[in-house]
Each structure stands twice: as C-alpha cells, then as structure tokens.
Amino acid sequence: xxxxxxxxxxxxxxxxxxxxxDLPARLTEEAVGPxxxxxxxxxxxxxxxxxxxxxxxxxxxxxxxATREVRDLxxxxxxxxxxxxxxxxAGRYAIACGAVCKMAQSEFHIPAVTGMYRExxxxxxxxxxxxxxxxxxxxRFMAQVVGxxxxxxxxxxxxxxxxxxxxxxxxxRGLLANEVASKIGAKRVVDMxxxxxxxxxxxxxxxxxAYDRVRPAPPLKNIRSARIALVxxxxxxxxxxxxxxxxxxxxxxxxxxxxxxxxLDPSEYEVNHGxxxxxxVRQDPNRLVPVDxxxxxxxxxxxxxxxxxxxxxxxxxxxxxxMTELGKKIAExxxxxxxxxxxxxxx
Amino acid sequence: xxxxxxxxxxxKIVSPLGNPALQPEDEKAMRKNLVRKALxxxxxxxxxxxVFP
Numbered sequence: 159x160x161x162x163x164x165x166x167x168x169x170x171x172x173x174x175x176x177x178x179x180d181l182p183a184r185l186t187e188e189a190v191g192p193x194x195x196x197x198x199x200x201x202x203x204x205x206x207x208x209x210x211x212x213x214x215x216x217x218x219x220x221x222x223x224a225t226r227e228v229r230d231l232x233x234x235x236x237x238x239x240x241x242x243x244x245x246x247x248a249g250r251y252a253i254a255c256g257a258v259c260k261m262a263q264s265e266f267h268i269p270a271v272t273g274m275y276r277e278x279x280x281x282x283x284x285x286x287x288x289x290x291x292x293x294x295x296x297x298r299f300m301a302q303v304v305g306x307x308x309x310x311x312x313x314x315x316x317x318x319x320x321x322x323x324x325x326x327x328x329x330x331r332g333l334l335a336n337e338v339a340s341k342i343g344a345k346r347v348v349d350m351x352x353x354x355x356x357x358x359x360x361x362x363x364x365x366x367x368a369y370d371r372v373r374p375a376p377p378l379k380n381i382r383s384a385r386i387a388l389v390x391x392x393x394x395x396x397x398x399x400x401x402x403x404x405x406x407x408x409x410x411x412x413x414x415x416x417x418x419x420x421x422l423d424p425s426e427y428e429v430n431h432g433x434x435x436x437x438x439v440r441q442d443p444n445r446l447v448p449v450d451x452x453x454x455x456x457x458x459x460x461x462x463x464x465x466x467x468x469x470x471x472x473x474x475x476x477x478x479x480x481m482t483e484l485g486k487k488i489a490e491x492x493x494x495x496x497x498x499x500x501x502x503x504x505x
Numbered sequence: 506x507x508x509x510x511x512x513x514x515x516x517k518i519v520s521p522l523g524n525p526a527l528q529p530e531d532e533k534a535m536r537k538n539l540v541r542k543a544l545x546x547x548x549x550x551x552x553x554x555x556v557f558p
Contacts, residue, residue, distance in 0.1 A: 238507045374510035374554070378547040386544070392521070426528040438520040444536065445523025461544065501540065502509070503521045 159310060160204025160315065163232050164193055165242040167251045169213030179250075181213035185231040195301055196241060199308040208235045210258075217254035225257050228263045229265055237268060239311050244273025244303045245280065247295040252280025259288040263441075269314030271307045274329075281329060289314070290329045330365075369478070378499045380462075387465035387497040389488065391473025392439060392446045392505040394422075394429025403472055405432045411471035411484050413491070416464070421450040433474035433505045446503055465497050473504060511546045512556045515539055 168178040170191045186209050189197060191208045200206070210228050217224040232240070240262040242255035254340050259270035271290040274281050281290060289310055293303045306327040313320060323330045339346065341453045346363070353360035378384055395403055401412040416422070423445035429436035429446075444450040469488050473481070492500065515521035522536045546557050 221512060371554075372510065374551045377550045381544060381548055386547075393558070434518050436519070438523055438525055441525075442523060444533075445520040447539050448522050449542050450535050451533060454537070455540070455544075460541070501543045501547075503515065504509075505518050 160200060160239055160312065161198045161207045161235065161237050162196065162200065162204055162239045162241060162311070163235060163237040164196055164206045164209045165228065165240070165255060166209060166299040167209050167248070167254065168211060171209065173211060176413045179215035181211075181215040181397050183210055183212035183227045183231060185210050192300060192304060195304040196308060197486040199305050203312065204238075207237065208232065210412055212254060214248070214250040214254065217257070218250040221253065224254070225261050228258050229261050232262075232266070237266065239268055239315050240266070241307055241311060242270065244291065244293050244300070244307065245278060246273070246293050246297055247278050249279045252278045253283065253371055256280050256284030256288055258288075260284065263288070263488050269311055271311045271314070273303045273307055275400045276329070278477040285329050289331070291327050292329055382459055382460035385463045385465050385496050386452070386461050386501060387492055388447050388449065388452065388468040389500050389502040390447050390468065390470050390504070392434075392470075392503060393429050393436070394427055394439065394443055394446050394470050394473035395430050397426055397428050399428065399430050403430055403470070405430045405472055406474040408472040408474070408476055409480055411469055411488060413467045413469050415467050416449055417466040419449055420453050422447060431472045431474055431505065446505070448501070448503070465492075465495065510551065510554045511549070512554070513539065513543050513546055514556060514558055
C-alpha cells in the first residue's frame with residue numbers, strides 16, 4: 159500500500175487566501191482540498207496519509223527553515239512518495255513545492271512530483287532536480303494534472319523506466335539518455351529535411367536554445383565625464399592566464415588592471431581562445447582591447463575616464479545561461495566601479 | 506542577430522580593431538575612428554537592436 163504525503167499551500171489547504179499566507183507549516187491527516195483527488199487516483203494502490211499545509215509567504219521568506227519544518231512534520235509518517243501542489247502559475251507556491259520535493263528526494267530518498275505552468279518562475283529553479291508535470295495556468299485542470307502526477311509518482315516508486323518528457327507530461331530536465339533508434343541518424347535527419355522542404359510538420363530531436371531580447375539601455379549622457387570600460391570575449395589575458403579562464407565553454411572572467419597604461423604591451427598578454435587565429439591580437443593586443451586610443455581620447459577629454467581595468471572572458475561554444483550569469487556579474491562589478499558605458503569587442 | 510543591442514561592425518574576426526595591411530599610424534587612426542563611432546552609438550537612443558555600419 160503506497161503511503162503518500164501531499165504538500166499544499168494555505169489556499170489549497172482550505173485555510174484562506176493571501177491573508178493567511180504567513181501561516182507556518184502544519185500537518186493534517188484529514189483529506190483536504192486536492193488530497194481527495196490524489197486518493198481517488200491512487201485508489202486501491204495507496205493513499206495520502208498526511209497533508210502538510212504552509213503559507214506561501216512563510217515558506218518563500220524562510221525557505222531553509224520552512225523546508226526543515228516540513229521535513230520534521232513528515233518524517234514520522236515514513237512516506238513512500240511525496241506530491242507537492244500542483245502550483246500552476248503561482249510563483250511562491252512553486253518555490254515551496256520545488257524545495258519540498260527536493261528535500262523529500264535527498265532526505266527521505268523517496269520519489270517526489272510536483273506540477274507547474276510553463277511560465278512559472280519556479281520552473282527553471284527546480285526542473286533539473288525535480289520531476290515537474292506541465293500544467294495549465296489555473297486549477298481548472300486539477301484532476302488531469304493529479305492523474306499525471308500520480309502516474310509518474312507510482313512509476314518512479316516502482317523503479318520503472320521513465321520515458322521522455324512528452325510521454326509522461328513532465329518538463330524536460332536537461333538530461334540526455336542514450337537510446338537505440340530504429341533508423342540511423344543520417345536517415346532520420348534526411349527524413350526531417352524532406353518533411354521541412356515539403357512544408358510538412360517535423361520535430362527536431364534537439365531543441366534550439368531560445369534567445370531572449372534585452373531592452374536597450376538608455377543613451378549615455380555626458381560622454382565627456384563618463385567612465386568607459388573595455389570588455390572583451392576574445393580571450394585576452396595576462397601571460398600565464400592567472401584566472402585559468404577556459405579556452406572554450408568558459409565559466410569564468412577576469413579583470414585586469416590597466417591603470418596608467420597608455421597601451422597594451424604584447425609581452426604581457428596572451429590569448430586563450432580556441433576559436434580564432436590570435437596571431438594579430440598577440441602582436442598588438444590593442445587590436446582587440448583598444449587601450450591605446452581610449453587613453454588618448456581620455457587625455458583629450460573626449461571621455462571622462464578610461465576605466466582602470468578591462469574585463470575578459472572567452473566567447474567560444476559557451477552556454478547561454480552561464481554567459482548570462484557572467485554578464486550580470488560583470489555588469490554589477492562595473493556599476494559598483496562607477497562605469498556608465500562599455501565597449502565590448504568580440505571576435 | 507543574437508545579443509547586443511548596439512552593434513558597430515569592426516574589421517575582421519582575427520583583429521576587430523586592427524588592420525595589419527595599414528601602416529601603424531594609419532591603423533591606430535582607423536582604430537580611433539571605430540572606437541569613436543562606438544562612443545557615439547552609446548549615446549544614441551534606440552528601442553531595438555540596431556547595427557551601425
């Protein structure tokens with residue numbers, strides 16, 4: 159008999175709305191809210207032995223503490239399986255659901271399943287660690303979602319092979335699994351191309367990364383008093399690459415002092431970038447990071463100041479999400495350092 | 506186009522702000538012009554990605 163535990167927020171737990179979002183976690187053995195739906199789906203195979211209810215604000219404002227409290231409430235029940243939510247499009251609820259599922263996996267070593275809408279900000283936070291069933295944006299389809307959550311949960315519990323996201327209705331977790339296909343790759347790709355050429359639908363085997371759009375920054379004012387920084391993804395680093403920036407798929411950046419330098423001396427730098435022939439830049443690093451002309455323009459008052467360090471990383475086969483993070487950190491550093499404009503040279 | 510909103514096309518991948526075919530002083534002048542262009546572009550208003558050739 160499967161013993162399941164369900165995590166709900168204050169609303170689905172029947173305790174109230176936003177006015178009750180500060181309630182700390184508590185447990186009930188009563189079948190509240192979606193508990194009934196889970197019990198109906200589990201039928202003879204099992205039931206929800208306990209339901210934990212916690213206010214969304216209480217959880218989101220004290221994630222670690224609340225997670226521990228939920229864990230301690232659940233522990234005596236020794237569940238086999240945990241369900242959380244589903245959270246649909248509720249962001250704070252999703253954070254709680256993701257955290258509780260993650261905790262159940264790591265502390266109780268039991269399978270855990272939750273559900274979220276594709277735009278829920280909690281999705282990207284937890285999709286790699288937790289099985290998240292795709293839901294609509296409202297609770298209208300609760301029964302359907304509960305069915306999918308229970309189906310996946312019982313499969314996980316039974317140690318069955320979990321197929322693709324599409325088969326089970328969960329969001330892809332960023333995992334690659336080897337499979338033997340009935341047709342070789344060459345045949346599959348040609349078939350795909352033929353469908354495309356005929357205007358027929360086809361499905362790519364690899365999803366293309368989605369690039370978002372960033373709103374342009376407002377125009378720089380007062381250039382003659384502005385501090386301008388030089389940034390590059392051409393992999394220019396001091397000799398010896400002290401920050402050990404990778405020559406491809408970089409995960410780091412460096413900041414290199416150019417205080418009082420009128421130019422970049424080739425004997426002090428090297429290029430650590432596997433994607434272009436760097437001989438010209440090594441001969442004269444100003445061809446990548448134009449310290450020489452920027453310093454002149456600073457002297458002549460065309461800009462307020464050339465920032466005293468340049469930032470560098472290697473832009474080759476990089477992971478978009480990693481680079482987004484590095485970019486954010488560099489921008490934060492630059493803002494703290496009083497920089498108002500950047501010239502980024504890219505190879 | 507991916508990424509940057511303000512784009513100034515530069516020389517070559519292997520030397521964005523350089524040109525070995527030029528004499529050093531001319532190369533430096535070319536570099537200064539390109540960088541000046543970049544500074545002008547920083548001062549331009551735009552509401553979507555634009556290339557400034």
